[in-house]
Amino acid sequence: MHSPIERKQPSFSLFLFLCITITFKIAIAFNIAIAFNVSTLTFGESYSPLFSKFNIQLSPDDKTVRLLLNRFSGSGIISSDYYNYGFFSASIKMPSRYTAGIVVAFYTSNVDTFEYNHDELDIEFLGNVQGKAWRFQTNVYGNGSVSRGREERYRMWFDPSKDSHRYSILWTPKNIIFYVDEIPIREVIRNEAMRGDYPSKPMSVYATIWDASSWATNGGKKKVDYRYQPFIAEFKDLVLQGCVVDPVDQIPSSNCSDSNAALMAADFATVSAEARKSMRLFRQRYMYYSYCYDTLRYPVPPPECLIVPSEREMFKSSGGLKGKIRFGGSNRRRRRAKRRSDAAIAASGR
Structure with a gap:
C-alpha cells in the first residue's frame, strides 16, 4: 500500500490497526441504530435470482442471501422491480481469506432494457491480497456514456470480511450519494451541463459476485485462486425505497412526484456539515x-466535478496519487496523521 507497515514495528502497527477498527465499529454501531429511518425487506419481497440459482443460498427466515463463486460460476440477484429514483442499501459481508481477482458488486442499472443508452450506479469491491487493505470503487454512467465513466477508487479502513457493513446508494433528480455505513464518501450534484450523463431512466438493483481475474486486483496480476472456494458474499438488511415504475413507459409517471419529494426530504438525502467533514476526511485519507x-x-x-485544491495537490495528471504526498514527513508524523484522521472520521460520522 501507499504507507507500508514497517517490519521493525509489527506490534505497534497491529495495535494501531485494532484501535482504529474498534473506534470505527463503535461509531458504526451507533449510526446504524439511529441514523437512517428505513425499513428492511426479505429476499422474497425484494429480489429474485439473476443467474446461477444453484450458487444462491437463502437463510431460513429469508432475510439473508449468500452469493457464491466457485470454479463453475459466480452468482447474482436482481430487484423484482424497477425504480424511478430511490435509496438502495444492504449490509454486506465480503468473502474471507484470499480473495484476489474477485469482484463483489452492489449497483443499479437498466442495461437489460436500454442496451445502448443505459444508466448505472456502481459500488464494486475489488478483492484483496491477504494482509493488504481491500479496495473498492464507485462509478456513475448515464445514457450509455461508458466512455465517460466517472470512477473513484478507495482503500477500506476496515476488513469487510470480518463483519457486515452497510453500503448505500441514494439517487434523486438532484443528487447521488454513496454511503459506507452512515458515512457519505461521495456526492454527485446534478449539473445541467451533464445532460444525459446524469442517470435518469428507471433502474433495477443488482448484487453479484464474479471472477474478474483479468483486471480487478493489481491490474490483473493477482488471479482468483480456486483452492479457497467457495467464495461467499453475504447480503442482509435489504432496503429498496423508491417509486416502482414500468421501465418501458415513455411518459414519466406523475405518480412518482410525491415519492420523490419524500425521498429528497429524507435525512440521508442531504449531507450535513458534520457528515461533509467526514466525507472530506475520508477522501483525503482513502481515495x-x-x-x-x-x-x-x-x-x-x-x-459536475468540484475541484478541491487540497485534493488536487494529492494527485498526478493521471488521477492517481502522488507517491507519499498524502502523509509527507517522517514515519512517526505519518502515523500521528493517520490516527488523527481516523479518529476524526469516526467522531464526525456519529
Missing part, C-alpha cells in the same frame, strides 16, 4: 484515484 483529477483523460474536468 487513491479520481476521474476529476485525471487531466490526461479529461483535460477539462467534467461539469
Whole structure:
C-alpha cells in the first residue's frame, strides 16, 4: 500500500490497526441504530435470482442471501422491480481469506432494457491480497456514456470480511450519494451541463459476485485462486425505497412526484456539515484515484466535478496519487496523521 507497515514495528502497527477498527465499529454501531429511518425487506419481497440459482443460498427466515463463486460460476440477484429514483442499501459481508481477482458488486442499472443508452450506479469491491487493505470503487454512467465513466477508487479502513457493513446508494433528480455505513464518501450534484450523463431512466438493483481475474486486483496480476472456494458474499438488511415504475413507459409517471419529494426530504438525502467533514476526511485519507483529477483523460474536468485544491495537490495528471504526498514527513508524523484522521472520521460520522 501507499504507507507500508514497517517490519521493525509489527506490534505497534497491529495495535494501531485494532484501535482504529474498534473506534470505527463503535461509531458504526451507533449510526446504524439511529441514523437512517428505513425499513428492511426479505429476499422474497425484494429480489429474485439473476443467474446461477444453484450458487444462491437463502437463510431460513429469508432475510439473508449468500452469493457464491466457485470454479463453475459466480452468482447474482436482481430487484423484482424497477425504480424511478430511490435509496438502495444492504449490509454486506465480503468473502474471507484470499480473495484476489474477485469482484463483489452492489449497483443499479437498466442495461437489460436500454442496451445502448443505459444508466448505472456502481459500488464494486475489488478483492484483496491477504494482509493488504481491500479496495473498492464507485462509478456513475448515464445514457450509455461508458466512455465517460466517472470512477473513484478507495482503500477500506476496515476488513469487510470480518463483519457486515452497510453500503448505500441514494439517487434523486438532484443528487447521488454513496454511503459506507452512515458515512457519505461521495456526492454527485446534478449539473445541467451533464445532460444525459446524469442517470435518469428507471433502474433495477443488482448484487453479484464474479471472477474478474483479468483486471480487478493489481491490474490483473493477482488471479482468483480456486483452492479457497467457495467464495461467499453475504447480503442482509435489504432496503429498496423508491417509486416502482414500468421501465418501458415513455411518459414519466406523475405518480412518482410525491415519492420523490419524500425521498429528497429524507435525512440521508442531504449531507450535513458534520457528515461533509467526514466525507472530506475520508477522501483525503482513502481515495487513491479520481476521474476529476485525471487531466490526461479529461483535460477539462467534467461539469459536475468540484475541484478541491487540497485534493488536487494529492494527485498526478493521471488521477492517481502522488507517491507519499498524502502523509509527507517522517514515519512517526505519518502515523500521528493517520490516527488523527481516523479518529476524526469516526467522531464526525456519529
